[in-house]
Amino acid sequence: MSLYPVAQYIFLNQAEYNRKGATALCSKQRKNIITILDSRIENYLDIFTDKPAYFMKKHSGMRPHDIAVLLKIASKGKEPWFMKDLAYELEISASEISESINRSMIAGLISSDKRTLRKLSLLDFLKSGLRFVYPQQPGSMVRGIGTAHSAPPLNSEIVSAEQYVWPYGKGNVRGQAIKPLHPNTPEACLKDKKYYELMALTDALRIGKVREQTIAFDMIKERIEHT
Template identity: 65%
Template sequence: MKKHNGMRPHDIVILLKIASKENKPWLMKDLSYELGISASEVSESLNRSAFAGLITQNKKTLMRMSILEFLVHGLKYVYPQKPGSILRGIPTAHSASPLKKEIMSDESFVWPYGGGTIRGQAIEPLHPKVPEACLKDPLFYEFMALCDTLRVGKAREVNMAKEELKKRLL
C-alpha cells in the first residue's frame, strides 16, 4: 500500500459521485468515465479515502457520517476558495439548486465553462471536469453546488447547505 500523503480535492468529487448513485452498484471504470478522471487516479483516490475512513476498506460502502463531518467541518479549510472575476459559466453554490429557490441574491457564482448559461463570479471547482459531469447527473450537481456553498457561503447559506447535505447523504 502506498504512503498516504493526504486527501486531494477530486477525492471528494469521487466520493460524492458514488453517493449520487444512491446505493446502485458501481464500478471504478464507470466512475472514471462519468467524471473524466483516469481509472488509476480513481483507484488511488479510493485508497486514500479508505485510509482516511471515508469509505470501507473493501471500497464498496461510503462512511456517510464521516463524509458529512469532513465536508461540514473541513472542506472550507482544506480546499478554500475566493470568488474570482465575472465570467460565463454554470451556476454553483447558492446560485444552483437546491439553494437557488431559497436564497435571493444579486451575486451569482459560476464554474467557468464555455457553454455556461449565466454570468457570475468564478469559483474554481474541486476538479476541472466537475462542470461537465454535473450536466449529466442532477443529484451529483446538487452535491457539488452544496460543497461550493460550504466553501464560499455566508453563515446562513452554509447552515442551509449543511441541512441539504444531511438530507441527501444520510
C-alpha cells in the same frame, strides 16, 4: 512492509529451535518456544490479512477531487457501480479514481471494501473541514454554470444579486468564477442532476455565509443519509 523479512524472521526463530534440538530441551521449554513462534506467526498473519493499509502507498494527503469522487458515489445511492463507471462519468482517469478511493479509505471516509461510504465521517469532514482544507474566493466575472447559491437546490432558498459559476465555455450564466474541485466537474454535473446538486451545495460550504452553509449542510446531510 514486505513478506520477505517476516518469513525470514519466522524461519530464523524456527531454525534456532531446530538447532537446539527438541531432545535437548525439556518439555516445558519446547512448549514455550512453540507457543512464542505460533503467536508471532498469528500476529504477522493478522497484519497481512486484516490490515490492507500495510500494502498501500503512503498516504500523501487528500486531493480536492477525492471529495468529488466520494460525492459521486453518494449520488448513486444503492445503484451498483464500478470504478470504470466513475472514471467515465467524472472524466477522471481510472488510475486516479483508484488512488483517490485508496486515500479516502485510509482517511476513514470509505470502508475497506472500497464501496461503502462512511457517511458520518464524510459529513463531519464536509461540515467542519472542507472550507479550511479547500478554501475558495470568488474570482473575476466569467461565463459558466451556476454553483453554490446560484444553482439548484439552494437557489430556491437563497436570493442573492451575486452569481457564482464554474467557468465553462458552453455555460449560460455570468458570474464570479469559483474553481471546482476538479476541472471536469461542470461536464460531469451536466450529466447527473443529483451529483450536480451535491457539488453545488458543497461549494456553498466552501464560500457561503453562515446561513448558506447551514442550509447547504442540512440539504447535503439529507441526501447522503438517505442514499
